[in-house]
Amino acid sequence: MPVTASSQPANSSGEVALSCASLVKRYGEVVAVAGIDLEVRMGECFGLLGPNGAGKTTTVEIFEGLTIPDSGRVEVLGQGWGEGDDRSLRERLAVQLQETQFAERLTVVETIAMFRSLYRRGWDPDEVIRLVELEEKRDARVGKLSGGQKQRLAIACALVTAPEVLFLDEPTTGLDPQAKLKLWDLIEKFRSRGGTILLTTHYMEEAARLCDRVAIMDHGKVIALDTPNALVESLGADQIVELSLEGFVGNERFSRLPGVRGVRSRNGNYLLTVSSVAEALPALLAEVEIQGARLVGMTTHTATLEDVFVNLTGRKLRDA
Amino acid sequence: MPDVIGAKPRPSQEQAPPPTDPVETGPLPSGAADPEASSPGAATPLPEASRYRPVNPLWELTLARIREFVREPEAVFWVFVFPVLLAIALGIAFRDTGPQKVQVAVEAGGPRGLGSGSGRLMEWLEGRPDIEVLLLSPEEAARALRTGRVSLVLQRDQSEALATGNPEAGETVSALPALPELGSEGLVYRYDPTRPDSRVARLVVDDALQRGMGREDVARVRDEAVAQPGARYIDFLIPGLVGLNLMGSGMWGLGFAVVQARTRKLLKLLAATPMRRTHFLLSFMLSRLIFLALEVVAVIGFGWIAFGVSVHGSILDLGVISLVGSMSFAGLGLLVAARPRTIEGVSGLMNLVMLPMWLLSGTFFAAGRFPEFWQPVIQALPLTALNDALRANINEGLPLASSLPDVLVMAAWGSVSFLLALRWFRWQ
Numbered sequence: 168m169p170v171t172a173s174s175q176p177a178n179s180s181g182e183v184a185l186s187c188a189s190l191v192k193r194y195g196e197v198v199a200v201a202g203i204d205l206e207v208r209m210g211e212c213f214g215l216l217g218p219n220g221a222g223k224t225t226t227v228e229i230f231e232g233l234t235i236p237d238s239g240r241v242e243v244l245g246q247g248w249g250e251g252d253d254r255s256l257r258e259r260l261a262v263q264l265q266e267t268q269f270a271e272r273l274t275v276v277e278t279i280a281m282f283r284s285l286y287r288r289g290w291d292p293d294e295v296i297r298l299v300e301l302e303e304k305r306d307a308r309v310g311k312l313s314g315g316q317k318q319r320l321a322i323a324c325a326l327v328t329a330p331e332v333l334f335l336d337e338p339t340t341g342l343d344p345q346a347k348l349k350l351w352d353l354i355e356k357f358r359s360r361g362g363t364i365l366l367t368t369h370y371m372e373e374a375a376r377l378c379d380r381v382a383i384m385d386h387g388k389v390i391a392l393d394t395p396n397a398l399v400e401s402l403g404a405d406q407i408v409e410l411s412l413e414g415f416v417g418n419e420r421f422s423r424l425p426g427v428r429g430v431r432s433r434n435g436n437y438l439l440t441v442s443s444v445a446e447a448l449p450a451l452l453a454e455v456e457i458q459g460a461r462l463v464g465m466t467t468h469t470a471t472l473e474d475v476f477v478n479l480t481g482r483k484l485r486d487a
Numbered sequence: 488m489p490d491v492i493g494a495k496p497r498p499s500q501e502q503a504p505p506p507t508d509p510v511e512t513g514p515l516p517s518g519a520a521d522p523e524a525s526s527p528g529a530a531t532p533l534p535e536a537s538r539y540r541p542v543n544p545l546w547e548l549t550l551a552r553i554r555e556f557v558r559e560p561e562a563v564f565w566v567f568v569f570p571v572l573l574a575i576a577l578g579i580a581f582r583d584t585g586p587q588k589v590q591v592a593v594e595a596g597g598p599r600g601l602g603s604g605s606g607r608l609m610e611w612l613e614g615r616p617d618i619e620v621l622l623l624s625p626e627e628a629a630r631a632l633r634t635g636r637v638s639l640v641l642q643r644d645q646s647e648a649l650a651t652g653n654p655e656a657g658e659t660v661s662a663l664p665a666l667p668e669l670g671s672e673g674l675v676y677r678y679d680p681t682r683p684d685s686r687v688a689r690l691v692v693d694d695a696l697q698r699g700m701g702r703e704d705v706a707r708v709r710d711e712a713v714a715q716p717g718a719r720y721i722d723f724l725i726p727g728l729v730g731l732n733l734m735g736s737g738m739w740g741l742g743f744a745v746v747q748a749r750t751r752k753l754l755k756l757l758a759a760t761p762m763r764r765t766h767f768l769l770s771f772m773l774s775r776l777i778f779l780a781l782e783v784v785a786v787i788g789f790g791w792i793a794f795g796v797s798v799h800g801s802i803l804d805l806g807v808i809s810l811v812g813s814m815s816f817a818g819l820g821l822l823v824a825a826r827p828r829t830i831e832g833v834s835g836l837m838n839l840v841m842l843p844m845w846l847l848s849g850t851f852f853a854a855g856r857f858p859e860f861w862q863p864v865i866q867a868l869p870l871t872a873l874n875d876a877l878r879a880n881i882n883e884g885l886p887l888a889s890s891l892p893d894v895l896v897m898a899a900w901g902s903v904s905f906l907l908a909l910r911w912f913r914w915q
Contacts, residue, residue, distance in 0.1 A: 231759050233915065254761045262759040268751040272558040273551055284547035285762040308558075328760075 271310030315346025414460030737816030799884030
């Protein structure tokens with residue numbers, strides 16, 4: 168069957184789709200990208216995860232050939248920008264930008280057809296409209312679409328050009344959960360057929376679900392890079408316990424307890440990484456009692472990329 | 488069955504996609520509903536839909552421009568309705584109602600009023616078909632003169648001016664020999680000599696009074712009235728409005744569309760595609776062609792139906808002149824819109840560029856009225872060139888060859904500004 172193999176993407180081929188080395192980009196005093204090395208393989212979905220201002224967008228736009236780095240080397244499908252035929256390189260890429268608003272007075276199909284016409288090869292706009300499930304909005308003005316529909320239109324404009332590499336900059340920011348799921352579905356479909364994706368996000372669920380590998384970025388640098396699973400496993404813990412206490416308890420009191428791998432605290436809020444909640448919890452509560460503190464609140468969850476970020480930076484992704 | 492997708496998701500096109508091959512090679516997951524039916528890149532028969540032939544990018548971009556424009560009702564108003572309304576308003580204000588009468592006020596009452604002595608004087612003035620006389624109080628008369636309601640005020644002369652020949656400050660004083668009705672006193676014509684209508688009024692009124700008192704003409708003369716279309720103000724105005732309209736719609740139409748696409752980051756997205764930049768800018772110029780014909784026809788057609796303004800020259804020549812003029816302003820519009828990031832920014836620049844041409848380029852009155860040393864600059868403006876060429880064609884019926892310098896001026900503006908726009912264009 169032709170489809171079966173598609174579930175196993177070609178990322179095992181090891182061919183490099185995108186790479187950069189010692190990438191630096193400054194805007195005046197601000198260093199947006201402070202020396203980044205990355206390698207994205209063919210058929211891979213690669214995520215840049217980090218808070219706003221971490222340098223994700225700048226990095227992606229350098230790959231897209233929209234921003235020129237101050238120093239460092241970039242290669243896209245084996246070619247550097249401005250070193251060969253940029254236009255034929257662009258034929259093989261498609262881009263979705265964070266803030267693009269399409270012309271409101273054109274219809275969905277007109278917008279997609281316009282983008283299609285800019286490329287030598289690609290798909291029938293109607294076929295892509297079916298794929299992104301905008302059939303009912305085919306002849307509706309872009310201005311009348313919801314946020315999720317607009318975002319699917321942006322993806323459609325990218326997919327209609329049959330790209331080999333797809334760049335997505337925060338594709339689901341501001342979307343409701345349902346719209347988000349639909350978009351994830353689309354991205355997964357593209358990847359499952361062997362497409363290469365570089366995407367930025369500040370949603371750890373998104374990175375965990377979509378990406379083969381994730382680079383966690385902060386202050387223009389990559390602070391961790393691995394598969395989502397490996398990153399979470401690097402915490403050495405499966406579970407996270409968050410405690411809110413009245414009264415002070417030193418971190419070291421908790422870190423000595425059985426099953427506790429790490430403790431971070433701030434203003435009476437404690438974040439503990441534990442290998443097993445069942446093992447750690449009784450001792451934990453006992454320790455709170457002994458120290459004369461009062462438990463105000465407690466939650467536990469399975470460790471996520473968010474916890475990896477917190478562990479690396481001491482800040483949460485959202486409020487970083 | 489050969490496994491096409493999985494084994495080789497990116498076929499041989501990877502190195503160099505064949506330029507003319509419309510067949511898709513990218514890993515697009517087509518056919519969401521039925522993944523088996525259409526496998527992209529499959530050697531098996533292509534899904535029917537993928538026989539889609541894309542149109543030329545330049546045409547598709549131009550089409551998008553046109554669609555955006557016609558779906559914006561405000562833009563349509565400014566381009567088509569506004570110039571017609573302007574022509575109506577100006578046409579009515581300067582309509583032909585036979586020879587215009589001079590409006591004159593005779594002051595009644597007050598120290599300088601003509602009082603009872605005005606009887607015969609009024610008769611002489613009212614007896615003339617080209618004079619309209621109003622009997623007004625001093626305050627009313629002063630106001631009527633100030634606001635342009637009348638061109639001249641007649642007063643009794645009480646000053647010693649008649650004797651000394653020393654006009655009152657700020658007034659131009661003239662005197663008649665004493666009328667019997669006025670005793671020993673003369674008359675004052677009170678008017679502003681810089682107003683052409685006032686100077687005419689002075690001549691006409693003086694003539695009426697002098698004749699009334701018995702002056703005889705010495706030379707024998709005969710008037711021959713000429714009143715044929717082509718020499719009226721509306722004949723002068725209509726070509727100017729065509730020119731003005733081509734400038735306004737060309738510059739505003741393109742400037743706003745470009746800057747809006749820039750603020751919406753659409754330009755940035757387009758810059759990431761293989762689109763040729765010249766195609767993008769050309770699409771704006773081409774979209775103007777569609778409206779060009781309509782705009783010119785709207786104004787000229789209206790002038791013809793409502794005021795009988797006819798085109799004396801060749802229609803083909805008129806088309807060429809309008810085309811070159813329109814392209815000239817489209818280029819200028821692109822240049823003005825090449826850098827600004829905001830609508831406010833581009834609006835200011837547009838006004839800066841267009842306002843001098845509104846004033847100097849001879850739309851509402853002849854550009855020749857400006858001082859001689861301004862003329863080289865004025866003649867080099869694209870709107871002056873367009874207006875001159877349009878008038879040569881519409882009013883004078885001259886062949887295109889006689890307007891060649893104007894056409895060259897417009898072509899130069901258009902091509903130079905297009906090239907500069909292409910060079911300086913800000914995509915992000």
